[in-house]
Amino acid sequence: MSLNGKNKTTRTVILLTLIFLVIEVLDELVDGVRGATYPLIRNDLHLSYVQVGLLLTIPNTISSLIEPILGIWADIGQRRQLILGGGVGFAIALLLISVSDNFSWLLAAFVLFYPASGAFVSLSQATLMDMEPTRHEQNMARWALAGSIGNVLGPLALAGAIAFHQSWRSVFLILAVLTVLLVGMLWKYPFTTPTTSSQVDEPVLSFKDGVSNAINALKRRKVLRWLTLLQFCDLMLDVLRGFLALYFVDVVGVNNTQASFALTIWLGFGLLGDFLLIPLLERVRGLDYLRISAILILCLYPAFLVVPNINIKLVILGFLGLLNSGWYSILQGQLYTAMPGQSGTVMTLDNLAGFVGGLAPLALGLVAQQYGLQPTMWMLLAAPIALLIGLF
Secondary structure (H helix, E strand, O other), X not given: OOHXXXXXXXXXXXXXXXXXXXXXXHHHHHHHHHHHHHHHHHHHHOOOHHHHHHHHHHHHHHHHHHXXXXXXXXXXXXXXXXXXXXXXXXXXXXXXXXHOOOHHHHHHHHHHHHHHHHHHHHHHHHHHHHHOOOOHHHHHHHHHHHHHHHHHHHHHHHHHHHHOOOOHHHHHHHHHHHHHHHHHHHHOOOOOOHHHHHOOOOOOOOHHHHHXXXXXXXXXXXXXXXXXXXXXXXXXXXXXXXXXXXXXXXXXXXXXXXXXXXXXXXXXXXXXXXXXXXXXXXXXOHHHHHHHHHHHHHHHHHHHHHOOOHHHHHHHHHHHHHHHHHHHHHHHHHHHHHOOOOHHHHXXXXXXXXXXXXXXXXHHHHHHHHHOHHHHHHHHHHHHHHHHHHHO
């Protein structure tokens, strides 16, 4: 390849990397806006708690059945079409949310949004991993940072719209327009990666072959190891975040404003941790960092639960958010490394494992209902313990 050709390829890789990271910012921005607008949507559309529960359950269940199929299709040569088609579906879903005037239309929009997000966002992550096969951990760290930025910006975007006397509908409309712009930018670039380049002369796989490859991957000990650790680490990530405000209100005894402040500390230090992780992984092996952080969290988390002073609790909470911010990035990067040339299948296995791991909040909720939230919070120690067992 000529020097000009190499320079052009390098520029394409850099531009695609930036576009994929912006897609992750957009996805988490939508998620942050969606979470913050539920009270407004409920009031405007006169939704019951049952209908809100259905909005959270039905689309997610349908998507869990569709996304594994999308991952297999992506690995047998349909990736570009799936990502672009997912982006179009993503934009249409946001547009439908912005114009929905009843529960049925809103549910239809969410049913479209979830699998569209899987095709548009999850496969963008997979393609980003393929572009630099030797830097999975570093690029996952960038991906996590992009997501954290979007998550923080979401509620701020809604607050800004309200400050300018705009409704939640206008925010979703703007997000739909931004999605169309991103899809238009992606349309101009081929998704050429080292993986796809090496497979030019190989026969095209059938869907049956893709399913067989996914089943064979599940039989590999290393793949099962990373999938299992990813589900356990989520106990100290999304699951803890889900119970954090309730813990501060029901167990610690603070008001809702103080509980929101605690959650802000958690998110803020998590964002800082995601930012610091990128240069750290250039100097330290990711698995070494995971071991050290798991040991520290194994010591700090019990202290967080037993210390009565609210200020000390908040300080420890900040350290917890800082230390666990790299867990998902490193473990997901290891999973991609364990499955070279099968990044779409990684999405499939992630969804299958996530379907099982998704039962954890329900199980913890049942335990909390029976025995109280304080004893239930101790069960989250399974995360650092599982990491230490799996990594050592």
